[in-house]
Amino acid sequence: MVNNMYADAFSLERLLHRQKSLNRRISAVIVLIVATLAIGLVQYSQSFFFSLALFCLSLYLVVIQISTENKIAEILHRMDFSLSQFEDRDTREVVEKKLTKLFGNIPQRITSNAEMARTRGGDEKGPTWGKQDGDLGEVANYRDAVEQGKVFEGLEGELSNAEKMLRSADEDYSQMAQQRWETSQRNDPDLIEAGVETLAELVTTDYFEKNPKDGAVEELMGQTSE
Known part of the structure; x- marks a missing residue:
């Protein structure tokens, strides 16, 4: 394609x-x-x-x-x-x-459903939180997105077996990636030499200023591309 x-x-x-x-x-x-x-x-x-x-x-x-x-x-x-x-x-x-x-008049890409996009603010299928304020205007009541978002909890229903399997796999892969990252940090010679545990802590030190290396960026990009 x-x-x-x-x-x-x-x-x-x-x-x-x-x-x-x-x-x-x-x-x-x-x-x-x-x-x-x-x-x-x-x-x-x-x-x-x-x-x-x-x-x-x-x-x-x-x-x-x-x-x-x-x-x-x-x-x-x-x-x-x-x-x-x-x-x-x-x-x-x-x-x-x-x-x-x-x-007709287009921006960078031809768009569809332009009429819906123009009238989305008052469309019944759109969000309903603003209806208590009446028509759209300069004054609107503040709503906390996290608090108001609770009204949507449970709307998706129970996950199917396939969806449960995918969620479980995502969680397992996430844990594996986190463990690999932590192991990599524990075994990193630069972190050990600087006496810190994480890369974030290493960045806050003057380790890189004291240990400059020519071509480090090129070497890193070469490893990434491989």
Whole structure:
């Protein structure tokens, strides 16, 4: 899915550059047609045939331009992407304009259910805590999120066997990770040398200032990537 998305982005960028080049060529051909027609009318030469050839060339370029435009629209219709994928600023602006033309005013990503988002404050399916204050306004009673959140306790019902198994596994993995971290700290030579028990305590000391190491960040990043 991600590969297809970036392939579409690459194809779109290539088509936009082709479209820009075609626009320049069409403009140049039109200028040549006008010039040759003007010369032909003034000098009564055979430049009319040259103008006709240029006109046919311009029609060919227009057909390619229309085909390119259709391909761009097709890619934009099926793509799900962020404009930040396009490194070139001019390309981003062109894509944003085309998206706006196709789908209306959009930010970075096409959003759905916009009507619900605009009316969410008064929607019956939304939170009900504010209804005792009446319409939304500048004055509202303060509510403690922790205290008010108790009204939702027990709403999810009893967990299924699969959900219980997942919760149990999450708790076991959490305990294992914590134990490994504590063991790693107990066996860490830097902590032992500094006479502290945790990394947080080590950071508050001057251990790193007294024991600088060139390339420590690069070494750490290399171990992380492996």
